[in-house]
Amino acid sequence: MRFNDSIRRRQWMKRTALWGAAAVGSIDSLVSSPAYAQSLVYEEQPVTHWRIGLVLTTPVTCTNVLATFPVPTDWPEQTVTVRNQNIAPQVTRWEIRELGGGTKQVVLQMARVAAGSTAEFTIDVDIQRSRILPPDDTSTLVIPKRPPRDVKLYTGNSPFIDASHRSIREASKEVAEMEADNDWRRVELIYDYVRDKVQYVEGDLKNASQALQEGKGDCEEMTSLFVAICRNLKIPARVVWIPDHCYPEFYLEDADGNGHWYPCQAAGTRQFGRMDETRPVLQKGDRFKVPEKKTPVRYVSEFFRCDRKGRGTPNPTFIRERLDA
DSSP: OOOOSSSSOSSOOOOOSOOOSSOOOOGGGGTOOOOOOOOSEEEEOOOEEEEEEEEEEESSEEEEEEEEEEEOOOBTTEEEEEEEEEEOTTEEEEEEEEOSTTOEEEEEEEEEEOTTEEEEEEEEEEEEEEEEEOOSOOTTOBOOSSOOTTTGGGSSOBTTBOTTSHHHHHHHHHHHTSOOSSHHHHHHHHHHHHHHHOEEOOOSOOOHHHHHHHTEEOHHHHHHHHHHHHHHTTOOEEEEEETTEEEEEEEEEOTTSOEEEEEBOSSSSOOBSOBOOOSOOOEEOSOBOOTTOSSOBSSOOOEEEEEEESSSOOEEEEEEEETTO
C-alpha cells in the first residue's frame, strides 16, 4: 500500500456537545462495541501488543493544541483490551469521538506546551485478532431488500468509489447477466470479475472507474472497484483498513433476516468469504465526516493543529507500533 498525503489515508489508519472537565475521555469507551450476531467462524490467533497515540516535542511554545488519531476497537473478529495509558499533564481535555459504523478516534487538547518540552498521550493495548472462516451453508444468504439504516451508508458513492460512474454501471450490468445459482455466487462473480480485470500495480490513488478502464491498481483500487460494483447491484459493501493494506466486506442476510458482513481479499491470495489476515483492524468504512475536514474522507487519519509562540516547528509524532514484534 502506498503512503502519501493526498488525503492521508495511507498512514495508520460528532464531537460531543461538551468537553467536560480536565479529562472527559474514558479509556473503556475506546473499545466498547455492540454485540454481533454470529454466522461466521472465528479462529483466535495469538494476542499482539500495540502502542497508539501522540508524542509532541517542540522547540517553540505551542498553545491551543488540537490533535486527533483513530484507535482500533472491537469487531466480531477482534477484541481490544487497554492495559496501560500515559497521559502527560499538559493534556487538558480529551474525549472519544464516535464517527459511525464502529470507528472511533481520540480527540485531545493541550492549552500550552512549553518550548523545549515533550508531551505524550499514548495507550498500550492487547489485540486479539481472529481468522475468519465462511459459514457452512451459503445458499440461503440473500441481498437485503431493505438494508438497515446503519448499513445504507455503504450503498452509495464514497471518495474514490464512484459507484454511479458509467463504466461501473456497465461492468455491473455485465456481471448481472452472468448465471448465478444464488446471491452468494453473485457476489463471488463480482469478486472474480475484479481480479480478472485489474492487474495489481502500485501507483497513485485513483477512482475505481479509472482502475477499471486502465486495468491496473493496487489493493485500494481493487477493493474500491469490488465495493463500487457491489453497491451498483444493491449489495452493501465497505472497506476494511489494516496496517499497510485494505480489503472489502459485503453484506448479506440469512434466512432469518439477520445481516452479516463477509470479507474477501481483493488483492493477494484468493480468499472469498474468509480472511486469514491477523493484522489488527484499524477501521471499517470509506466515507467519514470529521469536523477538521471540509469534505468526507475515505480514511480517518491523524490531525494536528496549534498556535506557535515564536520561531520553530513543533514535531508531532503519531505512534502506531507493535511492541512484541
